[in-house]
Amino acid sequence: MSSKVVIVGGGVIGSSIAYFLRASDPTVDVTVIERDPSYVKSSSALSAASIRQQFSTPLSIQMSLYGIEFLRGIGNILEVEGFKPAIDLHEGGYLFLATQAGDATLRENHALQRKLGADITLMGQDALHAKFPWLNVEDLAAGAFGESGEGWFDGYGLVQALRKKAQSLGARYIAADVTGLVRDGRRVTHAVASNGERYACDTVVNAAGAWARKTSAMMGIDIPVFARRRSIFNVSSPARLEHCPLLIDPTGVYFRPEGKTYICGTSPSADNDPDDLPLDEVDHAIFDEVIWPTLAHRVPEFEALRVENCWSGYYEYNVLDQNAIIGYHPDVENCVFANGFSGHGLQQGPATGRGVSELILAGKYTSLDLSSLSWERVLEGRPIVEKNVV
CATH class of the missing domain: 3.30.9.10 (D-Amino Acid Oxidase, subunit A, domain 2)
Structure with missing residues (x-):
C-alpha cells in the first residue's frame, strides 16, 4: 500500500492517474509535479484529439472502448461543485x-x-x-x-477536467520541473523539483510524456521513448x-x-x-x-x-512498437511507468489512469489487464505488432 504517490507529469496520463487514485482511495497522498500548468507544449493540448476502436490488438481496442464510455459520461464523472465539464465529443467516426x-x-x-x-x-x-x-x-x-464510439473532442478540455477533478478530490499540483529522482537501492525515495523542494514518495509515477526519457534517466533507466x-x-x-x-x-x-x-x-x-x-x-x-x-x-x-x-x-514515440509501456521496472520496485503512447494517450488515458491506480493500490489489475504492456516485452525485445498505426 502506497501512502505517498508522486506523479511526474500532469497531462492527460498523469492527471487521469491522480484522479483515479484519489477517487479510489481518499487516504492516498497524491502530488503531481507539472512543469507547465498552461500545457502550451503538452501533447494532450496539441494533438488532433480523437478516439477510435479501429486497432488490430485486443487490448488497444478494449482500452478505447472504455475510453469512449468515460468520455460520454465525463459531465457526471468529472463534475466539480455542480460544474459539469464538456469536451464537445463528436462521434463522427x-x-x-x-x-x-x-x-x-x-x-x-x-x-x-x-x-x-x-x-x-x-x-x-x-x-x-x-x-x-x-x-x-x-x-x-x-x-x-x-x-x-469513434470521433474527436476537445483534448485540452479533457486535461483540464481531469486536473480540476483530481484537485477537488485532494490531489496537489506543483508547478515545477522535476530535476532529480533520489534512489536508495531499488527504490526512489524523493523527487527533487526546480522550486527547491524535495517530495518524499512511497511510489513515483513517470507520466512525463515526451520527456519520459529524461525522467527515466534520473533513475538510471533507459526507456525507448523519444519526442x-x-x-x-x-x-x-x-x-x-x-x-x-x-x-x-x-x-x-x-x-x-x-x-x-x-x-x-x-x-x-x-x-x-x-x-x-x-x-x-x-x-x-x-x-x-x-x-x-x-x-x-x-x-x-x-x-x-x-x-x-x-x-x-x-x-x-515508443520506437520498439508504438505501444505504451505501463507498469513497474524490475530495477526500480516503486516506480510505475506510463509512457510511449505514440499518439494514443488521450484516448487511452482513462483506461491507463484506472489501471495504474489499481496497480498501485491493489498490486494488480482488477478491471482491464494491462500486463501485456509491461516492461517485460521491452526488455526481452518482443514488440506488440499494431497494424493500424497512425
Whole structure:
C-alpha cells in the first residue's frame, strides 16, 4: 500500500492517474509535479484529439472502448461543485481506407473489432461511394467505418477536467520541473523539483510524456521513448463534405472536420523523423509534398485548399512498437511507468489512469489487464505488432 504517490507529469496520463487514485482511495497522498500548468507544449493540448476502436490488438481496442464510455459520461464523472465539464465529443467516426494490398488486413482487423464489441462497418467500393459521394474510390478495395464510439473532442478540455477533478478530490499540483529522482537501492525515495523542494514518495509515477526519457534517466533507466514532432494543419476549402468522418488514407494521411474547416496531417517517413525537433517550427514541406497531393487525389474538391493555421506537437514515440509501456521496472520496485503512447494517450488515458491506480493500490489489475504492456516485452525485445498505426 502506497501512502505517498508522486506523479511526474500532469497531462492527460498523469492527471487521469491522480484522479483515479484519489477517487479510489481518499487516504492516498497524491502530488503531481507539472512543469507547465498552461500545457502550451503538452501533447494532450496539441494533438488532433480523437478516439477510435479501429486497432488490430485486443487490448488497444478494449482500452478505447472504455475510453469512449468515460468520455460520454465525463459531465457526471468529472463534475466539480455542480460544474459539469464538456469536451464537445463528436462521434463522427473513423474511416480507414484500404487498397487491394491492404484489404485482407482491414478485414482481419474488422473481424477482431466486431468480436470485441466495436461498432465498425466494413464497406466495399460501391458502398463507400454511396455513403461518401465526394470520395474518390477508384483505387480502393474497402473501407471500415466507425458507426459510433469513434470521433474527436476537445483534448485540452479533457486535461483540464481531469486536473480540476483530481484537485477537488485532494490531489496537489506543483508547478515545477522535476530535476532529480533520489534512489536508495531499488527504490526512489524523493523527487527533487526546480522550486527547491524535495517530495518524499512511497511510489513515483513517470507520466512525463515526451520527456519520459529524461525522467527515466534520473533513475538510471533507459526507456525507448523519444519526442517525435508531428505537424498539424488547419485548412479551409469550398468543399462541403456531408457526413465527413476522420478519414485515414492508405498512405497514412488523415483529415477530419474542425467546425467549417478541416485539420490534417501525417507522419514523416522513418528516415526523416529525428528526435526533439523544435515545436515552434512546422514541417511545411510535408504538407506541400505529401498531404495536399494526397488529399486532392482522395477528395477532388480538395484541389482548392488554404492553410489557415498550423502547429506542431510531440508524439511520445515508443520506437520498439508504438505501444505504451505501463507498469513497474524490475530495477526500480516503486516506480510505475506510463509512457510511449505514440499518439494514443488521450484516448487511452482513462483506461491507463484506472489501471495504474489499481496497480498501485491493489498490486494488480482488477478491471482491464494491462500486463501485456509491461516492461517485460521491452526488455526481452518482443514488440506488440499494431497494424493500424497512425
